[in-house]
Amino acid sequence: MDRSIATWPRATPRAFLVAAALAWLALYLLLTPASEALVAALPVARDSHLGAALQFFFYDTPKVLLLLTGVVFVMGIINSYFTPERTRALLAGRAEGSANVMAASLGIVTPFCSCSAVPLFIGFVQAGVPLGVTFSFLIAAPMVNEVALTLLFGMFGWKIALLYLGLGLLVAIVAGWAIGRLKMESHLEDWVRDMPRVAAAADAGAPTLAERIEAGLHSVRQIVGKVWPYILAGIALGAAIHGYVPEDFMAGIMGKDAWWSVPLAVIIGVPMYSNAAGVIPVVQALLAKGAALGTVLAFMMSVIALSLPEIIILRKVLKMRLIATFVGVVAIGILLVGYVFNAVL
Template identity: 45%
Template sequence: MFEIFTRLADWTIADLLTLEPGTKLADAVHFFVEDTTKIFFLLVIVVFVMGLFRTMLSPEKVRGYIEGTSRGIGYVLAVILGAVTPFCSCSSVPLFIGFLEGGIPVGVTMAFLITSPLVNEVAVVILGSIMGWKMTTVYVVTGMSVGILGGILIDRLHMERWVEDYVWKIRMGTIAQSEVDGSMAGRIRYAWGEVKDIVGRIWLYIIIGVGIGSALHGYVPQELFAQYASADNPFAVPVAVLMGLPLYSNATGIIPVAEALIAKGVPIGTVIAFMMSVVGISPPEFIMLRKVLKPQMLIFFGVFLTISFMVVGYLLNVIFA
């Protein structure tokens, strides 16, 4: 299905740019052309489909699915919905308030918010098509596991005391959302609007991510990764996580970088830990959550995710050694 993108990259190298095949520049350009075209194609298709889905699943319905369930089932439902619902970090505050108003425990709510940026439905499709469904399954399962564990710890440690006091006084009958025309034409217009909005917001991250991946693929010697990022280096995972913390990208943009790292022989655990670090600790989401969470909760949130990503990296490196 995706052979057309490989052929396009081959044509670009051989006919359009007349580069010598096998050179570092040709390899880098081939990687850039093939991944950029493939990612944008998949991005438009998946976002459009999810836009149609979004017209049928409001934040209010998401809250309704979780509300009234047992605590254990609530964690599982929260991470599943966090993985499949197309809500960005800008929805985090109203979702958080709406969930708590509906009687959903803080831990279950945080499980949703942890999983949502980590396991992105668009990134899952692109990750699966580019790097295979084995790695994609590992990424999804570990991301959801981190969300469940985080929710359980927050509940067990009674961290509801670190939610801003005003949040408990708010009563929201529904979570604000824009009205969507229920006709098929209206749903299609909405879905296409989502494509233009989301692609317009993340296209630069994708270009940067593919560009970095291309440079790694074409120019950085494999021996360098073997020396500093191999499973034999006990500090490779923490370094990967700490390097990812100050960076900011969505899961879609970081996939080409992960692909290049895997191709250079970096262990899968180290790569996934790096991906989660870049995606999971989002500065915009932290800034927005500060409106509803006290500093103690945000510090716990950041420390928990950092440690979790390191543990995941080490564990996966052992499993896939």
């Protein structure tokens, strides 16, 4: 990489932000004509099954990657204001209820995923954050994050993205509050429960704009660099469904009329090892083929919020009864979301 390019954000951060925004917008405006031109250049009829699948793939792949890069960069800058120490300090000592709301809201803007569940959980316990408040954060952080909201906005528009944001926050807040009311601190692993309480550390000082931009670029490298294979796999599967599955085929399996479709979607979703980047393109294709919105939202939430890897990781700090309670409470919330939206939409 040219040294002048590598040092540009630090040397002239405001100019870098303007140039990056203009370049991003120019690429976004080229998506539709470029995808159509690629299909037209191939020996494939545009109105064939393969032509429809290819156009879906050629359009959605760069669109999702562009949206994800832009939002992750912006969220990386925002995340520089919310270090783990500051997050723990904001939540420690607050009463349940309002603290659950704050914890779920912080989960949206903090860069934590299931792989960081154990150290986060330990840090929250040591800082004196109530158990239910901790769960509100741990539910919201993977389920209502910049990746999920970006992909939903890009594929379905702001209404569905806002709907998912509200539903995800509601599930995280209510589930965390319910777990807190059950007073299950005795079901933490003994070594976690017996840890000494420590005060949250003070922040080291505010970063400069250049340092915040570098944090955003680092987030892009870490997050986009990690999830792009899931994006390609998810869009490829979605393209196959879009091109080859008959219209309304999914209505019989994931439609409103089948009462069992919502719990089945949750049961299928829990053991799946995926994330928003991999599952949302599939969700888009399922909806286009007749699946009900509530059922699809329940499936998506179960994949992201109740993933088997996270449950396995949390077993290091939680006893089985508390893990079962966590899974059960969150699953009930997701089921209610699915049934309510199948009834009203």
